[in-house]
Amino acid sequence: MGYPDDLKYSDEHEWVRVEGSIGTIGVTAYAAEQIGDIVFVELPGVGDTISATESFGVIESVKAVSELFAPVSGTVTEINEDLADSPEMVAADPHGDGWLIKVEMTDPSDLRSLKDSGDYELMVDDL
Amino acid sequence: MLTTPLDARHRALGARMIPFAGWEMPVQYAGLVEEHVAVRSVAGLFDLSHMGELLVSGAGAAGALDYALVSAPSRLKEGRAHYSMICAPDGSVIDDLIVYRTGETAFMVVANASNREAVVAALVERLAGHDANLRDASMETALVAIQGPESAVMLARHTDADLATLKYYAIITGTVAGIEVQIARTGYTGEDGFELYVPWEQAGALWDALLTAEAGNGLVPAGLGARDTLRLEAGMPLYGQELDRETTPFEAGLGRVVKFDKPGDFVGRVALEAVRESPSKQLVGLRITGRGIARTGYPVYLPAAEAAVGIVTSGTSSPTLGEPIAMAYLPVAVAEIGAVLEVGIRKARAAAVVVSLPFYRRQT
Structure with a gap:
């Protein structure tokens, strides 16, 4: 599986795509594969704040509940409404249409603790 | 950690292994839902050698x-x-x-x-x-189960036993793929199926023979994950969730198993006679009509009430029904079919309705 170069990756297997001050957040292909059979996604509401490394929602398979950990801090500006009816989209296109939320980032220094695609790929290869 | 005689085969099949009751067991191979659907529609092959x-x-x-x-x-x-x-x-x-x-x-x-x-x-x-x-005989007896609507047709191709006359909850000795086994028409999936008790050292050959010959007909290896969702849809209890040392058979809705009319004493008779008419809780089925999936340990409330009255014992998104289902213990007074309740799911509450068990019953 490929990890796009324009994303930054967290050790908790979330990614962020930065466009200006807006960060789009999702889970990595590795995480989606590990979770398997995704049937439910619970996300914060627009206007909620999220904090880097802290839980901002859950993603559920038939078998289990997994927490989502924010790669960056910010205020939620948009959520992927399509996931309510089509949670399987997270696994089908984890780095694209399966995105979770967009945030107005509040601390650009959050990005410094994230990995680029090459380092992230090396990390998951060892898991 | 104990391993079954099929351990190397699970790993070769790409199974995800998890610790379970002191054993390393396959929780899934290709995917839980795929395996679940295969058992409901064709057949799945399970390693239950930990039993x-x-x-x-x-x-x-x-x-x-x-x-x-x-x-x-x-x-x-x-x-x-x-x-x-x-x-x-x-x-x-x-x-x-x-x-x-x-x-x-x-x-x-x-x-x-x-x-x-x-x-x-x-x-x-x-x-x-x-x-x-x-x-x-646990460590010398392996157990391979073939479960699903096609299991009888598949197994018949490999055995000298007369499966047509083998009734549900019956057991006979026979050979499968030339290996002497005990063939029981039992299971934990809500489907027709067979459990094959086989000597430890011959389990691999038995597994290989069935999977090699029947994979082309749709037989898939199935893990503990699918076993759990299959049994939950079928309304069957799992020890540690629906049954434990805090629960009597009557509370679990299994009072029919207790035979007070048998002669002589049996362990638990006095206590069970006392709770027979007045169980302290009742196991029910729930359909979650609100948003979210109820899971083990989540609290159950009367609508808008502050204090929890019950607890979810098992819950999932039902692969067959396509909606969240759960089992829960409730006070007897509120455990009526059709009762509307709420399940606490993290910080929110989701509406739920009490339904009769099982959630799924096969067409016969």
């Missing part, structure tokens, strides 16, 4: 088991089986069991892996004074 096989034999075996268990194994005909439980003197459940009568004076008691030692200890104590011997 405990306890052999009770002797002239007094039937009477000893009538005393030790809440059911009446003495009433079983040879070659038949029933679902049973072993209870503590306080009426709580030590384990749920399948009891097979394999001979006039021979029984096989199949226990959950997690409770094998507790069941052995209780049986040793309860068999004392009876003309009955207990042998724990």
Whole structure:
């Protein structure tokens, strides 16, 4: 599986795509594969704040509940409404249409603790 | 950590292995939902070698088991089986069991892996004074199950046994792929199916023969994940979730298993007679009509009420029904079909309605 170069990756297997001050957040292909059979996604509401490394929602398979950990801090500006009816989209296109939320980032220094695609790929290869 | 004789095969098939009751077991291969659907529509092959096989034999075996268990194994005909439980003197459940009568004076008691030692200890104590011997054959007896609507057709191609006359909850000796096994028409999936008790060292050959020959017909290896969702849809209890030392058979809706009319005393009789008409809680099925999936341990509330009245024991998104289902314990007074409740799911509450069990029943 490929990890796009324009994303930054967290050790908790979330990614962020930065466009200006807006960060789009999702889970990595590795995480989606590990979770398997995704049937439910619970996300914060627009206007909620999220904090880097802290839980901002859950993603559920038939078998289990997994927490989502924010790669960056910010205020939620948009959520992927399509996931309510089509949670399987997270696994089908984890780095694209399966995105979770967009945030107005509040601390650009959050990005410094994230990995680029090459380092992230090396990390998951060892898991 | 213990491993089954099929461990290397699971790994070669790409299974995800998890610790379960002291064993390393496959939780899924290709994917839980895919395996679940295969068992509902075609057939799946399970490794259940972690289960405990306890052999009770002797002239007094039937009477000893009538005393030790809440059911009446003495009433079983040879070659038949029933679902049973072993209870503590306080009426709580030590384990749920399948009891097979394999001979006039021979029984096989199949226990959950997690409770094998507790069941052995209780049986040793309860068999004392009876003309009955207990042998724990768990580590020499592997168990391979083939479950699903096509399982009988598939298995028939590999056995000399007459499956057409093998009734539900019956057991016979026969050969499968040339290997002598005990073939039981039992399972934990809500589908037709067979459980094959096979000597440890021949389990690999049995597994390979069935999977190699029948994979092209749709047989897939299935893990503990699918086993759990299949049994939940079928409304079957899982020890540690619906059954435990805080729960009697009556609360679990399994009072029919307790045979008060059998002669003589049995362990738990007094306590169970006392709770028979007044169980303190009742197991129910829930459909979650609100948003979210109820999971083990989530609280259940009356609508808008502050204090929880019940607790979810098992819950998932049902692959067959395509909606969230759960089992929960509720006070008897509110455990009525159609009752509207709420399940606490993290910080929110989701509406739920009490429904009859099972959630899924196969067409026969």
